[in-house]
């Protein structure tokens with residue numbers, strides 16, 4: 068052992084011992100019972116209905132980009148729930164532990180969470196929301212939509228795609244494991260050093276945090292490679308660069324960021340793990356370490372990461388707004404340049420996360436100005452969206468209201484970001500809940516765009532629309548929750564409340580903290596409406612079926628193939644003639660043209676290897692956390708051997724016969740056509756949807 | 770750029786579907802992806818070199834060995850020669866690939882493996898000597914990053930050797946299939962990349978260490 072571990076270590080179990088299972092904590096035991104009960108219920112249901120074979124064949128071993136995307140989103144949603152429970156605990160603790168007279172329960176002096184437990188909760192909340200909720204959901208949506216938008220049958224590397232999914236899932240599973248075996252990091256999602264060094268955080272919490280980060284980092288990097296290659300190499304003939312749909316451009320810029328920045332995260336955490344495992348001195352306070360190196364490396368990833376999550380959200384807005392304004396996107400070229408402008412600038416601003424660390428004034432000034440530069444391309448985007456809506460025929464259907472609200476949050480979040488970017492100002496608000504409110508509004512803008520996108524593309528993937536009435540209830544309650552939580556939070560930030568307080572000494576802040584708590588209640592209520600929306604939509608799906616062009620005014624290529632999308636995406640690879648190809652076909656009255664005969668289609672075969680790789684990585688990470696060296700070595704060897712064996716596999720593809728393609732196509736289009744005309748007729752929008760007559764096409768701005 | 774509605778499109782002539790689409794260029798796509806992977810690895814190296822820059826001030830030596838005490842540029846030059854000979858041998862394998870000579874490819878691979886192993890042995894001996902003198906990564910921040918950088922590069926060499934071994938087996942078993950060819954091309958990129966990185970290690974760690 069190269070480092071001094073506190074507590075016992077045995078060759079077989081490493082640091083693992085029964086005492087590491089927090090069975091005396093009623094909160095964790097309750098959660099455990101709940102998770103186990105839920106897990107049993109799901110496994111039981113799968114067994115009862117005899118769905119194991121289906122699950123294995125259609126989902127666990129799939130390499131279909133759409134199914135992988137759906138699973139990414141499901142993982143993200145589960146983790147979103149977990150992160151939300153963490154948030155509710157943070158808020159309730161802060162509402163209870165106010166003032167010296169506040170009561171204490173469950174061993175806490177005030178409130179019901181001890182400081183160590185509270186620290187783990189806010190750390191887990193941040194890690195989960197950014198890495199295991201927002202990122203997987205966004206990656207999932209990119210996974211589903213990008214190949215469709217570029218006119219491809221799958222991603223460039225379908226097998227690698229599945230590997231990325233299962234690595235990310237392994238990371239999420241590791242975070243969940245930390246709940247019940249051992250503990251989690253307590254030093255914040257971005258890790259404070261040297262607090263995270265072994266002498267000051269002797270438990271396994273930081274190790275869990277490191278390996279969960281690393282798994283998701285590798286998964287996201289692989290996903291980035293895949294998406295970039297798909298966009299560069301897999302575009303359909305005629306899909307020139309300047310005809311790419313805007314969401315695809317946004318995905319490209321975002322994934323260039325992720326591909327170049329995640330490796331830096333890997334390094335920043337790998338050096339920390341060397342400190343913790345081998346006793347090196349990268350970030351230690353003495354012996355020649357430099358803890359500012361950590362801050363720099365982490366935020367060199369950290370800031371590009373926030374743009375990695377926001378650029379796809381911008382892309383979603385750019386798809387939704389034109390469809391519901393019935394116009395082309397205003398300023399296409401400007402939009403493309405702005406995306407890459409944002410991506411470029413995001414690399415040169417990281418120091419704004421530690422202005423107060425006391426760099427020289429000119430250094431701070433440089434990063435202050437570079438941070439504010441982001442406002443220019445972002446402003447370009449905002450105005451382009453507004454001009455798209457200007458004199459458009461606006462329809463406030465579900466995706467559109469989410470998109471409009473997202474624009475509002477972009478404004479508030481961006482303005483407050485600008486306030487942080489002034490160094491002088493930042494010295495006042497740094498580490499206050501004002502900053503917390505700033506980035507939450509930014510991240511909520513992403514959440515709003517995601518909900519918009521889910522409502523927007525759901526009919527494409529599943530063939531029916533989500534219920535509008537329940538969806539609007541959900542929207543308004545969610546928005547009320549957002550306002551009720553974050554307006555008081557900005558206020559408290561100005562009043563000087565620092566972040567991450569497990570106890571708040573000032574009783575006069577109680578009303579505002581109570582208001583934030585009320586916001587959480589609204590959020591919880593809204594979740595009920597979300598579930599209801601999903602339930603009602605599923606129940607009434609027969610009534611809400613849609614054709615290929617679900618919204619009647621859709622524009623890009625993904626709407627040219629039937630809904631739900633067949634597993635091979637396009638029976639024929641489309642030949643692209645214009646930007647907004649689908650709108651162009653409708654305008655020219657040729658959207659209804661179909662093929663008369665079919666050709667065989669070359670598709671990749673399913674494989675269980677990615678799932679096993681993910682499982683091995685999970686056990687590997689677990690073994691490293693607990694320092695069970697033999698198990699770690701075994702898993703590593705297993706991974707290497709599996710990868711080599713897979714490289715010998717020859718039977719990896721197959722051909723779908725033309726008859727099979729014809730059968731699937733006929734079934735999908737047969738329903739579609741009747742439904743399509745009926746739906747458009749019902750809304751009284753003439754020929755937009757079917758595109759049968761170019762004469763009254765409303766979507767031909769010049 | 771939406772075409773104007775007044776434009777007349779003849780449905781019989783318009784080109785809407787790409788009939789007889791025979792997939793994308795597999796080797797080109799795979800090689801492109803490998804370039805992207807190498808970009809991400811280059812970022813890892815960049816971060817490590819930056820850390821090396823940060824951690825090579827006097828205070829990072831923590832009173833321990835200085836660069837002059839750990840660095841032997843002459844020895845490292847020997848390592849360089851071994852690695853470059855290996856790359857040369859790999860280049861020979863690629864030339865043989867172009868001519869479709871499986872034997873030449875196998876010979877080149879074997880040569881590359883031998884010289885790669887020599888390089889690895891030299892690096893291992895260097896590190897072993899330092900360890901024997903009590904110069905270890907735990908001694909100071911400077912030594913931590915020094916060893917991390919050198920060992921991270923050496924790990925790539927280990928992976929490269931393993932990969933070459935696999936390619937030898939696949940070459941013998943399968944001949945020049947698409948899979949084997951694209952993997953040989955990617956391995957070439959990988960191997961050259963490691964040589965390029967070594968040049969950086971040599972310049973920034975070894976040569977600069979001597980100057981400082």
Ligand code: HEM
Nearest residue numbers: 373377419420438481484485487488497498502506509510
């Ligand atoms: C694009 C979406 C954005 C996201 C997701 C985002 C996210 C974040 C996050 C997570 C932090 C807090 C880091 C921490 O202390 O834990 C932060 C801080 C900051 N943000 Fe943003 N941000 C975004 C946009 C902006 C914009 C547009 C600006 C300014 C132009 C900005 C300026 C800042 C500054 C200066 C800080 C540092 C505040 C401090 O810690 O004292 N951000 N942002």
Ligand SMILES: [Cu+2]
Nearest residue numbers: 370417419420
């Ligand atoms: Cu930032």
